């Protein structure tokens with residue numbers, strides 16, 4: 001451990017020396033101390049000083065003396081230290097300041113119950129007590145346009161200063177806003193929180209931390225708070241109110257919350273804040289291997305890109321670097337980006353496995369693991385890859401890392417699988433899992449296969465006649481097959497409705513181009529397979545049409561969730577016929593729960609035992625679509641992975657529900673997009 005000062009002007013230098021003798025504390029950096037108890041290190045400090053230009057470098061006392069001598073008495077204070085040194089994420093990118101750093105946190109040193117990670121602070125992350133951030137007055141941030149940027153250069157292990165400027169991730173939003181204002185078509189960006197006021201919330205697990213009401217109630221750090229403001233998030237959504245304190249307390253979490261309710265921020269904020277504030281153990285230096293601190297996995301390339309874009313906004317000027325890796329795009333470009341440094345890696349499983357096999361990424365230092373669309377990630381298609389990544393590579397085991405699983409749907413069998421990855425977790429259900437409830441008006445129409453196209457045409461003509469067509473009123477049409485998607489797109493275009501398509505047979509470039517064209521309203525109709533069903537947050541999707549209904553009710557939930565997001569209303573229309581009879585019961589149940597009008601003919605279908613689709617796959621039944629499977633005795637004791645959910649009362653012990661009722665009907669202000 002080093003007590004060091006970097007080269008400075010002689011005056012400042014001698015000042016610091018004086019202050020160090022009288023227990024001067026700059027701020028404490030506990031990097032490079034894997035395995036050491038934070039409490040052992042109280043007296044050992046490294047001091048980072050802001051150099052005259054705009055970097056912050058840790059260095060040793062010996063280095064500083066040597067450098068000082070080298071640079072002479074007239075040194076302006078911008079000499080490089082001779083040794084490469086670690087710079088913790090929360091200190092990277094700091095612009096220059098003449099202000100001295102404020103004192104380090106005097107919070108008591110935490111117990112260390114996580115070997116290698118510094119121990120859990122009371123109420124803080126499991127990797128040790130937060131290091132209080134520097135006073136911000138002198139650090140301003142943003143004064144230099146693109147912000148500090150820069151990355152951790154894994155080849156030299158040093159601070160790769162000035163090589164990379166952090167691009168402003170808000171630039172596009174600002175441009176769009178100006179453009180929309182100019183065209184007089186700016187929509188109200190305010191989220192309708194009244195729509196969420198009465199939301200039912202269910203939690204189970206040990207000592208569930210209480211929810212917060214405002215972002216100010218949580219100490220996320222100044223830089224992150226500033227980004228929250230830039231995103232125009234005035235207050236947390238219900239899932240954020242509940243999950244952020246749970247995650248900040250270092251707890252594992254399985255969270256179910258409706259589509260479009262803000263889950264991305266719910267897992268990003270605590271991760272970014274944790275990395276900013278946590279003690280950072282020195283990361284190993286492989287010649288080409290990078291060691292992210294957090295891993296966010298999602299099932300589709302587009303969703304990973306979207307999470308990356310969001311996370312970059314939240315992490316802007318925090319010094320936390322977010323990188324994305326996904327299939328279908330050139331790997332070399334992604335490797336170059338990774339080499340510039342990564343704190344949070346957002347990835348699709350396939351590309352990540354590739355990177356792990358090439359030893360270009362190691363998961364050894366991962367403290368936070370988040371699975372978005374977790375039920376999809378653990379279903380038959382993805383589970384083997386996820387197990388490989390989480391259990392068979394070098395990721396710290398559950399209980400050491402913090403694991404957070406999010407989705408709008410969580411079938412019980414998947415919950416059971418998921419529990420293998422979690423340790424003493426909290427289960428949270430916000431809202432009726434499986435629907436955006438009253439915000440989405442759901443309609444089901446009986447349409448024979450042969451009539452589907454003409455019926456679709458009727459809907460689109462009606463929309464056009466109503467003026468609900470175009471950039472501000474996008475229509476997403478789901479079909480079952482890739483061929484079906486191409487053919488429907490072609491037919492729509494022929495009939496004067498500009499459309500594009502997204503599915504697995506298109507190249508990644510074509511997929512991205514299709515999304516851009518749809519978002520911008522150039523082609524206000526997107527024909528998609530389930531590749532677009534989950535997670536995509538596309539503003540202005542007013543109407544989702546299930547041209548072909550899916551076989552699984554959860555897929556239906558995610559598909560219709562592309563509209564009616566963030567408190568806005570939307571419309572979902574489904575074409576039902578004999579081929580969909582196995583979905584009848586669960587569809588009727590779902591619609592009934594969401595206070596939607598269930599057509600008499602659908603209710604009759606649902607009542608027929610042969611059409612009921614057997615056991616309702618929706619977990620738990622009852623008013624909550626998702627319930628903690630640990631509370632269901634049919635899943636037996638112990639679950640998998642040897643966790644005793646019942647005997648010791650460690651998990652599933654507490655159980656609280658708060659419900660304010662469901663409101664009902666279509667709700668005031670709900671407008672149909674087409675009639």
Ligand SMILES: Nc1ncnc2c1ncn2[C@@H]1O[C@H](COP(=O)(O)OP(=O)(O)OP(=O)(O)O)[C@@H](O)[C@H]1O
Pocket residue numbers: 191232233234235236237240257258259260261262263264265407408534535536537561562565566
């Ligand atoms: N606190 C907030 N205030 C205002 N808008 C918010 C807030 N939190 C999130 N949003 C916005 O709400 C929208 C939906 O958020 P997000 O995509 O995270 O939803 P989700 O719950 O992950 O949905 P899905 O289940 O479909 O993946 C986004 O446009 C996001 O920017």
